[in-house]
Amino acid sequence: MAFLNYESRMTLSYSEAVEKCYFTIKTIPADDFRQRNISYEIEMQPKTAYSESVDSFGNNQITGSVNGPHKIFEYIVRGLVETNDINVTGGVNEARVGMYKYPHGKCVPGERILEFADAIRQEISGCESEKEKCIRIMNRLSEKMTYEKGCTGIDTGAEEAFAGGKGVCQDFAHIYITLLRIFKIPARYVCGLIVGQGESHAWVEAVTDNNYVAFDPTYNKEITDEYIKLGTGRDAADCAINRGVMWGGGAQTQEISVRVDKYY
């Protein structure tokens, strides 16, 4: 069991004033079997009214707009989450799990992924449990992919990233999800934070024995009590931390910083 203190900050700066913007922020952890949201606060600049709701994937969301010229849009979320290291994150909602079974968005297999799935099919069908299948697929995938920044972008799909053999956590997660679904294991994308400093992280929840179990294909391991889940979805787009529409603004620079400290 651990207590994780986090701060996540995003700053958008514009060369010219933005007249108006709308935002949706999904960065408030929801409670599940292994994490409990104890407290959080949000700071926004410019100060503006917002409202909270829950989207169709079960993610907390903050929606609102900034009405009036601004050259900086920033939010900071600080909070405290309690986690445990039992790797069962939640039960399966039978009516909705179907959405995690089929190719969607960035998780659509192409020739290369299908070829790879065929190559490991025999080994995977030999596994005794669903969980073992998940682990074996993750092991095989990690032999194929190298972690490297700058080779892929936010819009890169699973097939393209897999063909390139390199990518970041988002790519690892998309490819892994695509593979799990080929092997009839429902799988969803997780956006979250891990202990340390830097950026947000991404991993995967797969259904085994009617529960969600979480795997981190980037590090080729199951998750621990050092992970905070912020959102889930069919792919990265469903749980993007920040989504916006704006008018004006000129050139834009984005700064993201995340810090998570662990207390026992």
Place this chain on the structure above:
Amino acid sequence: MKQLEQQLLQHTDKINNLLARYGVKFGIYKNNTFKEQLFPFDAIPRIIEHTEFEMLEKGLKQRVLALNLFLKDIYSDKKIVKDGVVPEDFIFASSGYLAECEGVMPVKGVYSHISGIDLVKGKDNEWYILEDNLRVPSGASYPMIARDLCRKSSPETFHNVRLIDNRNYADLLRRTMDYVNTGGHTVILTPGRYNAAYFEHSYLAEQTGAHLVTGSELFVENDYLYYITSNGAREKVGAVYRRISDEYLDPMNFYPESLIGIPHIYDVFRKGNVALLNAPGNGVADDKGIYYFVPKMIKYYLNEEPVLKNAPTYLPFYEEDMKYVLEHFDDLVLKDVAEAGGYGVVFGNTMTAKQKEDFITLLKAEPRRFIAQEVIDFQDLDILDENEIVPRKADLRAFVLMADEPYVWASGLTRFSRNPDSFIVNSSQGGGFKDTWVLSQ
């Protein structure tokens, strides 16, 4: 009746000229350019006897009730899937299913406020349902204005005919919008004048007294939707009859590049603070694949026998149906479930051997993507073509409006093919239209 037809025929040119002047046009994109073409009107009405209409009315109400219950079920518990009536493939792998709509209940539980149900009458005198349109079905305005213009140019024709007045559509639509209005203005949201059905949007706004707006005149603030009036004031909106598709409705929830949508409008809807007609996500119920299951839905939700028949349909998804389709390939019409507007439709007997082989390979690789149907030999209707009366294939789009209960408009859009060899009547494929007369007792 023949005499009435003669009277109307004399006015054909006059009415078509008036329709052109009123801007009754259909815009289509061909080779990336936008072209507006007139939607040719044929003055000989389709006539439906009163008792026949009563049967249609019963069947259509039943069908739309079941489809609404299906949508409510799909975006919540999915009992029909759990009970094994509809395989989950036909839900989750359908392009019309929107996961973003899970658990969101539209105002008063109505999903399909305005349904356009396409039917044909076979040579066996039976009516068959061809498809359901539950997203943004268009077409009601054409028979509305045509009837109005016919009455004006040939008033004597209407004196002694026991015809139900169809000019109540605006009142029905208004009642349908008011029923779900959460408090505030009623607006009709159009993508703009380059849309294929722009005439209809403006006509329905004028007839119902709703404001015709584009996305840039609406905005969301603090969980409510507002309309900016011509003098700059902001007024709350309670109901939006939106004539733009789900994908483009809200860049914050659906297609992010949409310029015609309203950011966060779906979040307002999610909170129950505005009604959207029709509700987003309806595509999961009017997909050609799900069509097969509608008679089963009627039994499942209403515990009734379907009054109106589907065209005999096979799902290659099921092994025995695949076998049938391969054995009777030349007798069937094959449809791609993801396509609409008369596209993606092929007749088995028109393919070359090579085309057939390629198609069968594709069919075997993606069986869920196609349905196969018996070709219904449907009745011809007379049309006037270059001063000659000739028979042509025609269908009927019936409109069912859903408020506290379904109401079937006693008229409809009859579309016909101008090509004597074609069964495809879609206006996007160059067809024309007729008024539809429902006789009173």
